[in-house]
Amino acid sequence: MNKKLAASVAILLSLATSAFAHRLDEYLQATILSVEKDRVEAFMRLIPGVAVSPAVLSSIDSNRDGVLSEDERRAYAERVLRDVSFTIDGHPVTPRLVSFDFPRTEAIKEGLGEIQIQFRADLPVGDSHRKLIFENHHQSPISAYLMNCLVPSDREIRIIVQKRNPNQSWYQLDYVQAENRPVPLPFRKWWSGTWAPLGVNVGFASIFRLGVRHIAEGTDHLLFLLALLLPAPLLVFGSRWAGHAGVRQSLLQILRVVTAFTVGHSITLALAALELVRVPSRPIEVLIALSILVSAAHAFRPLFPGREAVIAAFFGLIHGLAFATTLGELGLGRWERVASILAFNLGIETMQLVVVTATMPSLLLLSRTHAYSVVRVGGALFAGFAAAGWMAERLLGIQNSVDVIVEGVAHYAVWIAGGLFLISLVCWSLRNALDGQSTATKTRPQATFEQI
Numbered sequence: 001m002n003k004k005l006a007a008s009v010a011i012l013l014s015l016a017t018s019a020f021a022h023r024l025d026e027y028l029q030a031t032i033l034s035v036e037k038d039r040v041e042a043f044m045r046l047i048p049g050v051a052v053s054p055a056v057l058s059s060i061d062s063n064r065d066g067v068l069s070e071d072e073r074r075a076y077a078e079r080v081l082r083d084v085s086f087t088i089d090g091h092p093v094t095p096r097l098v099s100f101d102f103p104r105t106e107a108i109k110e111g112l113g114e115i116q117i118q119f120r121a122d123l124p125v126g127d128s129h130r131k132l133i134f135e136n137h138h139q140s141p142i143s144a145y146l147m148n149c150l151v152p153s154d155r156e157i158r159i160i161v162q163k164r165n166p167n168q169s170w171y172q173l174d175y176v177q178a179e180n181r182p183v184p185l186p187f188r189k190w191w192s193g194t195w196a197p198l199g200v201n202v203g204f205a206s207i208f209r210l211g212v213r214h215i216a217e218g219t220d221h222l223l224f225l226l227a228l229l230l231p232a233p234l235l236v237f238g239s240r241w242a243g244h245a246g247v248r249q250s251l252l253q254i255l256r257v258v259t260a261f262t263v264g265h266s267i268t269l270a271l272a273a274l275e276l277v278r279v280p281s282r283p284i285e286v287l288i289a290l291s292i293l294v295s296a297a298h299a300f301r302p303l304f305p306g307r308e309a310v311i312a313a314f315f316g317l318i319h320g321l322a323f324a325t326t327l328g329e330l331g332l333g334r335w336e337r338v339a340s341i342l343a344f345n346l347g348i349e350t351m352q353l354v355v356v357t358a359t360m361p362s363l364l365l366l367s368r369t370h371a372y373s374v375v376r377v378g379g380a381l382f383a384g385f386a387a388a389g390w391m392a393e394r395l396l397g398i399q400n401s402v403d404v405i406v407e408g409v410a411h412y413a414v415w416i417a418g419g420l421f422l423i424s425l426v427c428w429s430l431r432n433a434l435d436g437q438s439t440a441t442k443t444r445p446q447a448t449f450e451q452i
Helices: 003-019 053-060 070-082 105-109 186-192 204-217 219-229 247-273 281-300 308-328 334-366 372-396 402-411 413-443
Strands: 027-035 039-048 084-088 091-093 096-101 115-122 129-136 143-149 157-164 170-177 234-237 240-244
Touching: 027 129, 027 170, 039 053, 039 084, 053 070, 053 105, 070 084, 070 096, 070 115, 129 143, 129 204, 143 157, 143 170, 204 219, 204 334, 219 247, 219 281, 219 308, 219 334, 219 372, 219 402, 247 308, 247 334, 281 308, 281 372, 334 372, 334 413, 372 402, 402 413
Parallel strands: 027 143
Antiparallel strands: 027 039, 039 115, 084 091, 084 129, 096 115, 129 170, 157 170, 234 240
16 A cells, blocks of 8 residues: 555544544444546455454454464455445446455454455446445444545546445445546547546536436436426316316426426526536535425425426526536536536436436326325325435434435336336226226116116
8 A cells, every 4th residue: 555545544544433432332444445547445444342342353263263363364354355345337346355454362352453454446447437336244233334535646536426325334436537648639629528628538428428327316306306297287276286287288387397497407507617606515405405395395285386387497596506516526627618518418408308208108197097196195205205304414414314215216216117107007097997987877878667
């Protein structure tokens, strides 16, 4: 491990140790990642508390002789590696052991010893925008995890976003890396995808895919839009949603909402990406959660019937500021951002169109049946639950499992959309069959007493 990595690890993990110094019943596992263009290195520091040290020692000392031999230590280090996993851009990579160091047995028993394991994984060649996921499942019943990444010292790699689950056993790192090839001429570099001061591959296709991925993985943005579209096929009677508005009126309402949201976020995306508007990210994230809560409440009971497009445009302005954060972290010049705004926005709109096209037929069919109230209320409650959790986390710093739950549901989005469409077809068919039977009963001539 180089000196820079060693120093950074020492500083960061010393803070981690002080934070967990009194947790005697946990197995603290702190991992620091160092990302390079062709590989990722990891340094793990494992500290068993006094209460769990016997269990940890028994798993290392396989022959129970009280001495940790070289073979036993290596076997344990390799076991730790089998309990961790790396994926890059959705493809698994295999880590290999680099070094390991174990303290004295007495130090482990006293809760003072720390096991150090270093390993690395080679990364295959990929696109400039990459997603690295690291998971640690070693001794999960008794463990507490910490995960972080060193900030690259060179300018070839730029960190875009980090994500963790509540107990930090799962960690995602999105980053952009440069390519080792010359920057083409100005008019050709946009299409070839290698313009920008750093030679980063952020041409039209790459930025377009970044916009698609941003929406596909941006569950909060999609949840706001879908919650606002839930009542689109319905009419308002008093203070309740009741009856269906008809296909033409429903499609027009959906078109108005989606267009208004697009116009809203396009305006602030352009302004913020060109650095004409600057807003801190924290209040933006809180307002995005608030927008989901408002749209969920409206799906449950009409709050602003007929003005959904206005609300979509207003909150679209907020969501656009969040979209611009991704472009702002690519290190592009002002005029390069003008071109990237077009590509990124087209990616966003394409993914939005895919989602709306996949879900709206089901909602239109279900809105003509009694089953739609279940779907609408269930969707509103789920969106409200997610929004409340995000607000608690982003505004008050209260950690919860909302991200894990929402991302778990989003993982099966295709299956859910397909299942919803099949259910809508069944419900619509049953309704038509029952309506047909009712009509036949009403029009059938009744036998008179004399005929009987």
